[in-house]
Amino acid sequence: MPQVFCYTWGMSEQTSNEKPTKVEPVTYDLRGVIAGIRRTFPVGISIFAYGLIFGVLSGQAGLHIFEALLMSSLVYAGSAQFAVLGMWIAPLPAASIIITTLIINLRHVLMGAALYPWFSQVSPLKRYLTAYLMTDESWALTMGEYMNGRRNAGFLLGSGIVAFIAWNSSTIAGQLLGGVVQDPAKYGLDFAFTAVFIALLLGLWRGKGDLLPWGIAALVAIVVSQALPGKWYILAGGFAGSLMGAWTYGRKS
């Protein structure tokens, strides 16, 4: 999955009943870290491109370079970071920014749960430090290792190191690049944000079952954007679409 906007919702992977041929005992050492570093390099390039865009857009949204870097390292979650840029208008709506971050990242709970059978066997310190680096990409690669019977949990650390460096260095590069451009609207750059989200959204498409939840989300967002000031429409649409997704679960569409 080395494409730039691959979103890995490989939850189906864990329900696969194929038994790996040979299962290693669980370890956490340098060999796993190195394997993770090597396997993540191609993905790191796409993360870098993605982070470049974040750097440019965060500058447009009014974040200084150090603030953007602080966000990329402390939050370190692409989709949430992009999402809050849309809300980054003074006075900053602190509550909606943090709540939006939380709900977008709630998927991590599921991903962490999938790692549990493996990471429950390493020390809590390593388990919870490594969890900091769990992103969509690193998690997907790590689950791939797990499926193949490998149990060196250091893999996630190695993968996370590459992804973390790629994400943060490209945030800086994008900020510097964006600083060169003075009037974004003149060159159509104000549309970059919408364009990125159209592409990200379509990358999440999994089939006709998405139509109803997405349609409801869009409808609620439009209605709320007309009715309420600020950026509440993002949360309202997000909640409505997810509820619809949960509601349609298991139903014939």
Next chain:
Amino acid sequence: MDVNLEVFLIILGMGLVTYATRSGGLWMMGRIKLSPRVEAGLRYVPGAVFISMIAPALFTGGLAELAAGILTGAIAVRTRNLLLAMIIGVLAVWLFRQVK
């Protein structure tokens, strides 16, 4: 290093809730079990949030934005390349705005 305190606290808050989600799954497992319905709902969160961010802008925007949006989507689906889709989208909106 100009970071104002408010921005710093907001980013710190974002970081804390994000880490809570990253460690939460590992912590929770074996303690509670999510129903498949809740899982399904959680998986819709990013898509629902993404479309909510762009739908109002496209709805209130002009023809240039709508046309560029459709072109961006087509490029994204065909090439699966985020960077290319963004560049084409920006060029298209710039071009379409000249025509208007």
